[in-house]
Each structure stands twice: as C-alpha cells, then as structure tokens.
Amino acid sequence: MSECVVRNPRLAWREVDGEMIIISPDGQVHELNETATLVWKHAAGDKGFEEIADEMAAEYDVTLEEARADLAELLVALEHKQLLLVGSSRKG
C-alpha cells in the first residue's frame, strides 16, 4: 500500500449537509471545501495516497495524474494545518 493518509485523531469534526467543520485542540475552526472533504472521508487510515487518488479521479472524472497532483498539493496544506497525518498508521 502507498503512504498512509489518516485524520489527526485529536480533532473534533462534523459533516453537516456535505460541509465539513473541524475544531483543532487549540480551538481553531477549519472548513473544508468539497475536494478536501472527499479526501477527509477517505482518510480513515485504511487507504493510502494511491487509493485516495483513485477515488478522486473517479469522483471528478479526471486523469490519475491530475488527481495525484491535486491530492499531493492538498495533503501538503492539510498536513501543514495538522489536520491530516501522512505516513502514520494510527486510526482517526
């Protein structure tokens, strides 16, 4: 399996009518756009980079290369905000 992508287990979150809101341990509030929400839902720890890129390609009808590029960019941003952990095997 490719590099594991998992939600930060210290976060609180809720999806309301397709919109995702996340609360950080320091109380910061984050909203995810549609693409980030899709990645978030698949980041339960049982899928890696490649599997999630496959899901994105299928969902948005783009090539796998385009999906990989978008996902890589997204993961950098979400990891920077400590919302996702990449390379960890912990369940979120």
Added chain:
Amino acid sequence: MPQTPVMDRWIRETVNRHLPWSVHVDLTYRCNERCIHCYLDHEDHGEMSTAEIKNVLSQLAESGTLFLTFSGGEIFLRQDIFELIEFARDLHFDVSLKTNALLIDAERARRLRDLAVRKIQVSIYSADPEVHDAITKVRGSLARTLAAIRFLQAQGLLVKIACPLMKQNLTAYRNVQALAQELGVPYVMDLTITPKMDGDMSLLQLRNSAAELLPVLQDPVLNPHSCSRDAAPSAALPTGSAVSSGIESSAYEDIPCSAGHNSCYISPYGDVYPCVQMPLATGNVRQQPFLEIWNHSPEMSRVRAVRESQLPVCSTCSIRQYCERCPGLAQMEGGDLLGAYERACEMAELKARMAGIAEPISALHLQKLPQPDFCALQSQADPASSSRPIASVRG
C-alpha cells in the same frame, strides 16, 4: 467571546436551521462537594446507564451535534466516565468537561490528554482555602483542586477557572484572578446564583446586591477601562456565566440566547431542556428519540418563537443594551419566559450607571413607579376640560 467569521457563519446556520450544535449533558447529580450555592438535588433518582448515554450520544452525533459538555454533579464519580469520554471522542465530538477536579490525579490527567478532551472548567471560589473550603464544605478541597489543575496543565490540557461570586466570597475575585494569572489559565467571574431546579428560591439570599457588586465591577484591576466614560461597560471584564458557552454571535441579535435554537441540555435522567438554566420539560430521551423532542416538542417551539424585539416589557426598555436578561431565569424567578425580572433589571441599571447614564431606570421599574393622576393634572391645566363633552374634543 467574539467569534471568527467562519464560526459565526456556522452559528448562524445552525441557529437558522435549528441544529443541536452544542449539547450540555449532566452525567450525574451526585457530588463529592456540597457547595452552598448549588442548585441540584444530589440524590440519585435513577441516572441513565452507560448504554443509555451511549445511545443518546450516537443520536446526538447523527443530529449534527459537534460541541459536547459533560458536567454534573461531579462527573468523575461515574465509574464509566472514561468509557463515555472515549465513546464521545470516537464519535468525533469536541468534548469539554466541568468538574471540581477532586478525583483527578496524574494518571487520570494523562488519560484525558490521550482522549483529546479540549477544555476542562474547574470552579475556584477563592485562593484562600478557608473561604473556598467553606463554600464547598470539603476541608482541603482547594489544595486538591489546585493540585489537579497542575496535573492537567502538565499534560498540556486547557483549563479554565470559573469563579461564582456570592456573599461569602465577594472580595475573592482579586485573589482568584491573581491565581489564574499565576497558573496561566483563563478565568470567568460568574455573578449568577440561580434558584434550585425544583424552584426553591432560598439560594438567592447568597447573591450580592447590585450595590455590593458596583465596586467589584468598577475595580480597575479587573477592568482597566472602567474609569473611562467612553468605554463600553464591562468591555474587558471577565464576567459571564459558568453554565453558558459565553459565545457571542450576530446570529443571536433578536433571540435571547442559543437555548433551544442550536443548543440544549440533557439531565442524568434523560430529561431534555432548552438549557440547564431553563428547566422547561420538553421530553425524555428514555421515552422518545432525541430528534423527535428537538424538532417537535411544543415547549421547544415556544422557546424558539421568542424574539427580544417582541418582549412585552423588555422591548420598551431604554437601557436594554446594558441588560443580560436570561429567559430561563425570567421563567424561574419571574414566572414568565417573556417577562422582565428583578435581578436583570437591577444589573442593567448598575451597568448603565457605570456607563455614565444618570438615574437609569428599567422598563419594569418604570412600571412600578407611582403613576401620576393624569385627570387631576389635566383639570389643573384646563379647569373647563372635565366638563367638556368628548364629542367636542374630537370635533
């Protein structure tokens, strides 16, 4: 506590759509302290079981609840407290706790940290153990609570001190503030002493009068801006309610508060109220699904229909902007969800006076003033008026 634009939008959305965004669950009314101002009956009249609470939490998660507060009573008296917190975190709630912390040791603090509890509110009544322990009626309680706060801080957990002020600790606010600064934790000074949930009003005698509170609210140590007539009253004052979230939002402009709009309270026996300070029975989760109560209870609808601009007395009040009227206390103390009540009016007048308004008077107090005899006044001004036929006045 002003919100970020993102949070404010979510508050507005959840208020408009009546989503139960924030829920306060009292897990028990049992307690290992006997605080003199406590509004609860500490006997166990049949608390919900672990399975029942888990079922409620699952329903809340499905209903869209994000913010969950576990309170009591003393929550650590429940043997299943960590099981419930873990279950709540597995459902991705933002979990806050309210506790006296007496039962928190280093190991329990570590477990709370591992479960990513976000905030823990602890009541401190004074930095003087004589005063604090006299209020809790447990000797040594201040020392144990402070030790627990340090265990929690050592784990990097966010602790907030709440200091309810009553006659017994009126002057303690300064030493509690200093203690909070020394510990590096936020604190809130709560001026609210409420009736007991069974309607017993005897606790209200513990309240400080508005006159007694004036020097506290004007103390420059608490409010550096209070000397300026231009400053908004209480602008920087760390006062608030220890039971409410303290969240401010433009979404609450014409509704009294979040109660019943995007928040509610559930008792250890499964009763659902709009708020812990508004004991209007709307239903019981042991008998009905939560969402059925939330969406269809007539009492919940009645609370939701209240608009500040339509309150019969308060909407006419000239010092409304200084008032922190609580609809639950209006019900409990004045017997009318829509009514004005004495304490809110006194406090509004106090704050208006602090803001430089000469002789402020609330609409309720204005109504109670002796009314002038308009007929007699008119007769004095116009001796012929009393004999003038009404038809001629109109004509």
